[in-house]
Amino acid sequence: MKKIRWGILSTGNVANSFVKDIKHVPDAEVIAVGSRNQETADTFGQKYNIPHCYSSYEALANDPDVDVIYIATPHVFHAENSILCMEAGKAVLCEKAFSIHAGEARTMIQVARQNNVFLMEALITRHFPVIHQVLDWVNTGQIGEVRLVQANRCVRGEFTPESRVMKRELGGGSLLDLGIYVIGFSSMIFGQAPQHISGFGFVGDYGPDEQGASLLEYEQGAMAVLTFALRTDTVNEAYIYGTKGYIKLPDLFAVPHKASLHIKGQSEIEFEKPIIGNGLYYQVKEVHRCLRESLLESPRMPLEESLQIMETMDAIRSSWDLTYPNDSNQSL
Ligand SMILES: NC(=O)c1ccc[n+]([C@@H]2O[C@H](COP(=O)([O-])OP(=O)(O)OC[C@H]3O[C@@H](n4cnc5c(N)ncnc54)[C@H](OP(=O)(O)O)[C@@H]3O)[C@@H](O)[C@H]2O)c1
Structure with a gap:
């Protein structure tokens, strides 16, 4: 080939x-x-x-x-x-x-x-085998109707002011660097844009946002509670709660390779698959699949969804004191 x-x-x-x-x-x-x-x-x-x-x-x-x-x-x-x-x-x-x-x-x-x-x-997390498994559990109704997603992507990094992630002029900060993972995760699980968005962000001394918490509301009052931080460590777990049970991802974001399915009244089902390399491999495989099938976008990471995630992040930071140099040029 x-x-x-x-x-x-x-x-x-x-x-x-x-x-x-x-x-x-x-x-x-x-x-x-x-x-x-x-x-x-x-x-x-x-x-x-x-x-x-x-x-x-x-x-x-x-x-x-x-x-x-x-x-x-x-x-x-x-x-x-x-x-x-x-x-x-x-x-x-x-x-x-x-x-x-x-x-x-x-x-x-x-x-x-x-x-x-x-x-x-x-958005590498989208292509991991464990995520395919989780989506399969959700889409086949194993946990019933999804009502709540909880996810954290928080680290306490020892970043200097020179670091890219601490430079607002480069678009660094907790929202665009780490919030994207949990916002993208919620978007994937609910398969739609949130109807209401609220939350808080803390913009620190260096200029970018250091941590944020977001509450997203979807159709029929389904919700996501999401946190992201560059200067605070948390356990980086994710839970998807449905009307019949829940799914737990014990480490969604570093090298996600495990998940468990908990259906009321049944024994827990575990999924585990070791990751190849640092995990960037899976998105390359997806690009190759799309190019070989002459697709102009990936069904796993559609362009309209990337746009919707950016719209959600714009709405999240609209109530914070957080602007970027490119904001003045909305049409590019
Ligand atoms: N998928 C993941 O797991 C993952 C992990 C980390 C980061 N990221 C993403 O990858 C991107 C890069 O992150 P990174 O941590 O690799 O950044 P980085 O180490 O700072 O590297 C960025 C590179 O961009 C180039 N660049 C162009 N203009 C620049 C400027 N004005 N200032 C600094 N660098 C400039 C430089 O390459 P040249 O000097 O060669 O031009 C620089 O080495 C971000 O979008 C980040 O969110 C993804």
Whole structure:
């Protein structure tokens, strides 16, 4: 089978993890990397044996041998970088959060459709085997009607003010870095946009939001209670409560590989499947499946849902003192 040829746009932390994990996918080949300067591109290229190393993102986007580009820059650049690649005719896998606000997400989707190219948000948790199992339990009615989702994605990281996640000007902060996981999880379970949104966020001394709690209400009073934090550790569990029982994910977010199904009056059922690498492998497999089937978006991570999640995050932060530089340009 002909290999799918990847280009990597930027050379930071997650770009390194991605290139390590992609080695587990036999029909994937990383043939190019683009960085803001030649030296960084060359260092990254030598480390992973990547033949084409470029000193600009434009040069990477214009490499005729590249099929699909992985965008791993800070959030404020996702829209601009994705559009650059899509306008050069490339398929794009763009890191989460998809964009800074829904306006950017709308433009990205429009550009994908105009150029007839594949686009997907890299929300890795969605593609883990355990998540497929959980969705199967929910969709086959094992726990009845879903009434409540509770999920935490909270860490106390020792971040310096120089760290990307602590820089509001780069779109760092608990909402876009970590809240996206629990908001995306709730969106996946309920399969719809929330009707009402409330909550609180704490914007710390460095500028970005350090922690937040969100209450989302769906049809018929179903709810999600979600927390996310960069400066507070919690147990990162998720629960899905239905009218007949519940599902527990004991560690949804680091390397989710276990879940249990608890139906009233029955013995607990456990699911466990070890994760390959750091978990980035599964989304690459999904991109390959879509490209080989000529799909322009993933049914597991549809573009309209990425847009809906951005709209939800815009609404969550609208009551906080949290704005980003890109906010002034809603139409991009
Ligand atoms: N899926 C996951 O598990 C996961 C985990 C962590 C992060 N992420 C996501 O991945 C993205 C990148 O996060 P990261 O932690 O890898 O970030 P990072 O280590 O700070 O790397 C970001 C890279 O973006 C490029 N860049 C372009 N403009 C920049 C600017 N003005 N300032 C800083 N860097 C700039 C740089 O690469 P060059 O110098 O080569 O241009 C830099 O190395 C974010 O969207 C984040 O949410 C996902």
